[in-house]
Amino acid sequence: MDFAELAAIASGHAQARAIQVALKLGVFEALATRPASAADLANIVGADLRAISILANALVALSLLESPNGAYRLSTAAQRYLVAESPEYLGGMILFDEANFPLWASLENTVRSGRPARRPDMFQNDAGETERFIRAMDSLVRARGDARWVAEHLDLRRARKIADLGGGPGTYLAAMLRKNPAAAGELWDLEATLKVSRKILLEREADCADRIVLSSVDYNSGELPAPVDVIFMSNVIHSETAETNAELIRKCFRSLAPDGTIIIKDHVMNRALTHPPSGAIFSLYLMLTTNGRDYSFDEISRWLVDAGFTRVRREDLPSPPFSSSLVTAVKP
Ligand SMILES: C[S@@+](CC[C@H](N)C(=O)[O-])C[C@H]1O[C@@H](n2cnc3c(N)ncnc32)[C@H](O)[C@@H]1O
Structure with a gap:
């Protein structure tokens, strides 16, 4: 493994978070039918202008958005996998990962103690969690085939x-x-x-x-x-x-x-x-x-x-x- 590979893997959480948070904010849905400027996008998703521009530029860098003339639009991959109407929508899985993200902060504790970071209840004790879990399974299997x-x-x-x-x-x-x-x-x-x-x-x-x-x-x-x-x-x-x-x-x-x-x-x-x-x-x-x-x-x-x-x-x-x-x- 060379430096570039190691550095990319070691900072992978930042890329994952950019995608998870954009999905949760509704960035991909906002651009599903037409392009939008940063100001329009900020209005639609209810975000700060400077901050949404930084997030949208990161998504351009990740090849999920394009900005050929100032306005942002979805890339082909985002149209295919990140818009809820798509038959290959992977969003259910990404939103499940988003909800579970805080658990990764407990990885050190779990490695030290050998115990899970939450009750191993298969997400059965809260209707919202159950739904997110089962929709995640559906969306992963459907998107991947x-x-x-x-x-x-x-x-x-x-x-x-x-x-x-x-x-x-x-x-x-x-x-x-x-x-x-x-x-x-x-x-x-x-x-x-x-x-x-x-x-x-x-x-x-x-x-x-x-x-x-x-x-x-x-x-x-x-x-x-x-x-x-x-x-x-x-x-x-x-x-x-x-x-x-x-x-x-x-x-x-x-x-x-x-x-x-x-x-x-x-x-x-x-x-x-x-x-x-x-x-x-x-x-x-x-x-x-x-x-x-x-x-x-x-x-x-x-x-x-x-x-x-x-x-x-x-x-x-x-x-x-x-x-x-x-x-x-x-x-x-
Ligand atoms: C990771 S999901 C897999 C879902 C599906 N088979 C798939 O591959 O997409 C695990 C499934 O097992 C179910 N499950 C977990 N514990 C169970 C138990 N004790 N009895 C029956 N089903 C259980 C969960 O509710 C969930 O639907």
Whole structure:
């Protein structure tokens, strides 16, 4: 690594904050339909003229705005990812990062104490937090295209009932049902999340919302509903301890019909837990907010084999833009 690379990474928080705050202020929405001068922009978003000019110039430097003749306008990337009407809007995820930003100030404490920087409650105790969390998941998956990729690549033709455990906004389940018109879907998640799932499914997945049954399931308490042909689990195990995951996978085994398939999607790490790099970095965020981290293929396959699964397989999604993998296994 050379000086320039190190310096850019070490000051990355400033760039992240510029984008987060611009989004929160409504800068990108203000410019969505027409360019605006700094004075107009200050009026529209309710900001100080000198300060909004400095912020807007930084966004030009980040290639999110352009200012060819004094007025600011959106770049192509900002039109595509930072305007709420865009189908690839990433704003939900960026606003979630914005809300969590203060937690990073506690990283030193967390490293010293080993304890998360907030209650690891999966954002279930405040309706506003739950909504921001679940919309973040939806916007990330939609902008990057994970759900489409997964639905295209998994062969679920024989599945009659597909359960999405910790399915959140239902983005994956809807894509899988669209691809497999004969299948019925079950979205298993916590009550507070399901309130948001219901809204998002009607807003975004109206064409298949009536094929999804939403069930209040706490996977840490009691057995899972049964029987189902497929259990899909994306970005769930990384929030839990190894012991909880081993138990959860045993529950999945009991819930699946014979010949049923479990599909785990997550960052799947190398044995040293250092690769993929995005997974190693993401584990810091998980350490601040949960009792989990990203796990290696060896760890995940051990839980699967110990639970009784066979034919454990791993497939990495193409990177970039993806950084996660699918691990599948079958109940004999
Ligand atoms: C990181 S989100 C992943 C959402 C979605 N699967 C995705 O990949 O976009 C984790 C999900 O697990 C759910 N969850 C967390 N703890 C749970 C529990 N004990 N029982 C059921 N669902 C839980 C959360 O409500 C949330 O929807």
